[in-house]
Amino acid sequence: MKDIILTGDRPTGNLHIGHYVGSVRTRLAIQEKGGYDKFYIMIADTQALTDNAKNVDKVTNNVIQVVIDYLSAGIDPEKTCIFIQSQVPELFEITSYFMNLVTVARLKRNPTVKSEIAMRGFENTLPVGFFCYPISQAADILAFNANIIPVGGDQMPMVEQTREIASSFNSTYGEVFTLPKGVLPEIKACERLPGTDGKLKMSKSVGNCIYLKDSPEEIKKKIMGAYTDPDHIKVSDPGKIQGNVVFTYLDAFCTDEHFKKYLPEYNNLEELKNHYKKGGLGDVKVKLFLNNVLQEILTPIREKRAFFEQNVDKIYEMLFKNSEIASKEARKTLEKMKEKMALNYKTISKK
Ligand code: TRP
16 A cells, blocks of 8 residues: 655744654655655644634734745655645544544543643633644544654654544544554654754744744854853863763754765764763854755745745645545545445435
């Protein structure tokens, strides 16, 4: 069986370098490798609304922004079906049936939901829709019978819960679903890139992100201000790599080629790290190197963005067309589910 791949993002802001190494780069690799049956990328606007009910504009305006970020980064709509969640109504019908197969206790145990509730201060104001979004995410995945789900580390519990829902459906009503598998980025540093301030996560609200669309000046300014080792005061002091954002970004982005080009005194990142740990290497030098690396990666993306920004109408057309394709696919799954659940009254009454 050929792979059906599905992944998605909530459209709440432009994509940053954390998204790039955590998911976009994996998607590009899948796309280039080819050989799959289908590859869907879903813009999860409905999911984004579960904690933005009063900020609909923020979500809807960012749909096109996120899609432009994808296209600029090299996602090719000829090879990948990019669609909008809210435009595929079958997903909500599927969600309804799945809701009966999940307990409140199980949802409460989902570690990602747990930490998101705490982060948003939702203890007493938790919207039901937000609490249930893992179930709707299971519908996103299972509607297309996707078997490969490329995600960042924080999404693994969602894939796990999806597998449980799939098995529960299969054993309750009959086999419809294959169990999907989550696939993490190969480099550990890429699972969750920290913010430029050293905080665990890049987040728009904290203001610690480097965006794909940032200007060269913004990128440089953010790198020069990034958190390193607070005890590394003099150049001669030994420095720490652990928790040092500049080195984490280098782990995620730099190759030996970059050293040849921009810092030929070192052969690779290992040598640079060793020098830093020993003492005698200043932060500015490392930051300027990181700046060169990131500028090289982000410049072509930013340049392509300028082109796509001029073609917004065409991009929407592509999205609507793909959402219809996705809707047809999801309908097939829904029909199969209803047949197993004996909800196919029309077919039965004709017999
Ligand atoms: N929860 C994902 C995020 O926050 C977005 C998402 C929605 C998703 N549905 C999905 C990811 C299905 C993978 C598969 O980024």
